[in-house]
Structures are given as C-alpha cells and as structure tokens.
Amino acid sequence: MFQVNENYLKLPGSYLFSTIGKKVNAYSAANPDKKIIRLGIGDVTQPLAPAIIEALHGAVEEMGRAESFHGYAPDLGYEFLRNAIAENDYKARGCDIAADEIFVSDGAKCDCSNIQEIFGLENKIAVCDPVYPVYVDSNVMAGRTGVYDPKAETWSDVIYMPCTADNRFTPELPKETPDLIYLCFPNNPTGATVTRAQLQEWVDYANKVGAVILYDAAYEAYISEEDVPHSIYECEGARTCAIEMRSFSKNAGFTGLRLGFTVIPKELKCGDTALHSLWARRHGTKYNGAPYIVQKAGEAVYSEAGRAQLKEQVAYYMNNASYIKDGLKAAGFTVSGGVNAPYIWLKTPDKMTSWEFFDYLLETVNVVGTPGSGFGPSGEGYFRLTAFGSYENTVEAVDRIKGLQL
Numbered sequence: 001m002f003q004v005n006e007n008y009l010k011l012p013g014s015y016l017f018s019t020i021g022k023k024v025n026a027y028s029a030a031n032p033d034k035k036i037i038r039l040g041i042g043d044v045t046q047p048l049a050p051a052i053i054e055a056l057h058g059a060v061e062e063m064g065r066a067e068s069f070h071g072y073a074p075d076l077g078y079e080f081l082r083n084a085i086a087e088n089d090y091k092a093r094g095c096d097i098a099a100d101e102i103f104v105s106d107g108a109k110c111d112c113s114n115i116q117e118i119f120g121l122e123n124k125i126a127v128c129d130p131v132y133p134v135y136v137d138s139n140v141m142a143g144r145t146g147v148y149d150p151k152a153e154t155w156s157d158v159i160y161m162p163c164t165a166d167n168r169f170t171p172e173l174p175k176e177t178p179d180l181i182y183l184c185f186p187n188n189p190t191g192a193t194v195t196r197a198q199l200q201e202w203v204d205y206a207n208k209v210g211a212v213i214l215y216d217a218a219y220e221a222y223i224s225e226e227d228v229p230h231s232i233y234e235c236e237g238a239r240t241c242a243i244e245m246r247s248f249s250k251n252a253g254f255t256g257l258r259l260g261f262t263v264i265p266k267e268l269k270c271g272d273t274a275l276h277s278l279w280a281r282r283h284g285t286k287y288n289g290a291p292y293i294v295q296k297a298g299e300a301v302y303s304e305a306g307r308a309q310l311k312e313q314v315a316y317y318m319n320n321a322s323y324i325k326d327g328l329k330a331a332g333f334t335v336s337g338g339v340n341a342p343y344i345w346l347k348t349p350d351k352m353t354s355w356e357f358f359d360y361l362l363e364t365v366n367v368v369g370t371p372g373s374g375f376g377p378s379g380e381g382y383f384r385l386t387a388f389g390s391y392e393n394t395v396e397a398v399d400r401i402k403g404l405q406l
C-alpha cells in the first residue's frame, strides 16, 4: 500500500491567501452590492509595459517561423537574458557575478521553495518572524522543521528571529547557530530593509559560522534609499556564503508571465562540493526552462525603453504606498514600511488581533488586507496593506479607513 509524504500532514491550516480568499468570497456572496477593495495579496495590477509587449509579440512571431523557432531552452536560461542580468543587476552595481552563475527560472517562489532540496535534512534553518510563509512550509514538506506547536505557532527545529517594532523589524543575529538563514529585504510582509552595513554583518556572521544565506531580493526595484543594498553581493565575502533569488514579478509585472532567477556563485562550497553544481544538476533534472517568449520579454526589461517604463510603473506603486502610509499616519495609525517596499505594515488599533481587524475592515469598509499573524507569531497585532492596487482604489480604500471611528 502506498504511503503519502507525512510531512505534508504536519502543515497547519491552509495557505494564508486561500483562507483570505474564502472569507472574502463568502462576504461578497452575502453582500453582492458592496464594492470590495483588495489591498491584500501582493499581486500587481498595472498592465505590462509597452516595451515588454513589443518583445512578446516579436518572440511570438519568431516561434511561428521554422528558421527562428525555439524549442527547449538551455538549462541555465538563454544567454541573452543571463548576460543582461549580469550586466545590469550586478556589474552595474559593482557586484562580481558572472552570467554562468545565474539560473533562469519561472519565478522566485519556486526557487525559494526548491532551493532547500540541495541541503541535508539535518540543516537547521533560521527565518525572520514574521516571514514569507513559503520558506518555512517548503522545509516542513521536506521534513526539516521538527514538531509543530499549535499554541505558539512555531516549529521545534526552526530558529525564529523576531522582527518587531523594538528592532525596527530587522532581525538580530540568532543565539543558536543556524545552517541556512533566510533573509528577505526589502521585506515581505513588513516593508523593512537593512542598510549595507547591517547586511555586511550577516555576511560576516554566515562566513564565520559556516552558514548559507538564502537572500530573497524580489522587491529590490522598490529601494529608494541610498544605503540600502540591492543585492547581497554588494557585501564583501557574499560569494562564499550567499545565494540570491530574484523575480520579475514585482519590478516588471510578470506575476502572470512567470520569470525569475537564482544566483549561486561558484565559490560557494561545502567542502569540495560547489552548490552551483548541485543546483545545476537539480535544474537540469527537474526543470525544462522558462519559455523563450518570456525570456525575450525579460530581456526587454533591461532595454532603455523598458527601464524607463518600469521606473514609472514602480513610481506609480510607490505613490500608492506614500498615500497609504501618510493617510493612515494622519488618521492616527502606527505604520512602517512603504519607503523601500510596496508593503505597509500597520499596528492594529485597540489591541485587536490581526484577524479581528481583517474582519472589521472587510465588514465595515469593505477593504481587504492581510492579517500579520498569518506570517508568524510576531506578526500578531499587525496588518499588511499593499501598494499594488490602482491609484483610484488605493485612495478610496485609505479614505474609507480614515473615516472609521476608532
């Protein structure tokens, strides 16, 4: 008789956004006349930029002609894209990353969740709390997290690094030594960032204790402040301790197209084993590449026109972020984030729990956000709003919240 992977049975509840979806659908079905504004899930709303659409059309045409048809993509991704990434995302920022250290994929979520496969099960992971749930859940599925404590909402074999108002939502070096450290800056959900000097401390620490940092930089395009690093490879020594994951979802609106990449420097080794070789093997065995059409669209992200158009798109969302942040501050809320990230992290009023505030906002002003507790125990008492809505909806949502008598 077959058996299932019992680790899956240990996962508590359903994925956060399914629970939210169910609640919103139930409310909507019972109140069909209400206009619900969704500032919950981190999906973009603006259409793809013209330069990207043009590249897509061009690539579709190519696929329709025998002489320019493309089948399976090369294992690591097309060179034209990897060169553009190496040049623009790394060399231009003074980071020493070569094109053959870049693995193109269909997004950062898959890479963040799959990367743990190349590490032993006895490795201990450290995560920020609150955290993007994928890092923890993928390790649960692999059987690396021990026993779940439903009361504390924590796993026995995970090191949690609380990110609270006291440390300005940035983690401190853990007391217990981890093997794998997940960091995400600018952060989802808190919108917090670290300075280059703070990130350097993490790199020095990882090199000292022999840990690997899994650095999720999905929101780097939203950085507006000078001393905030766009890549972990801006830090000295990162080539021997860090893997970086990036996405085209939030900087270029590819959530529906799907494109991302992972960087593994060749010096990153466990004894004589290069992690680059392990990931290359995994990629070659389990993945057949992002579509040619999408990789051509990705190349257009780095074109002159693409860059200019996407700068405007990011500015559009960040204008929303400012509106939310300033509006809620003026209304007396305690808010952070929204400066180097499209997320605003607000303290729930009147000691409401995150889910109480979720229900309250949904039912009184028909605005959907994300309960902070869904990202971990330290998220309790907080709430995340995203800047990814349209400007009109953002303004209306904030004005509705401002009208609440709290």
Ligand SMILES: Cc1ncc(COP(=O)(O)O)c(C=O)c1O
Pocket: 042, 106, 107, 108, 109, 110, 112, 132, 184, 188, 216, 218, 246, 247, 248, 249, 255, 259, 260
């Ligand atoms: C921190 C973080 N990493 C990765 C992703 C997923 O990116 P992608 O769309 O490339 O899979 C998200 C999406 O919301 C995210 O918030």
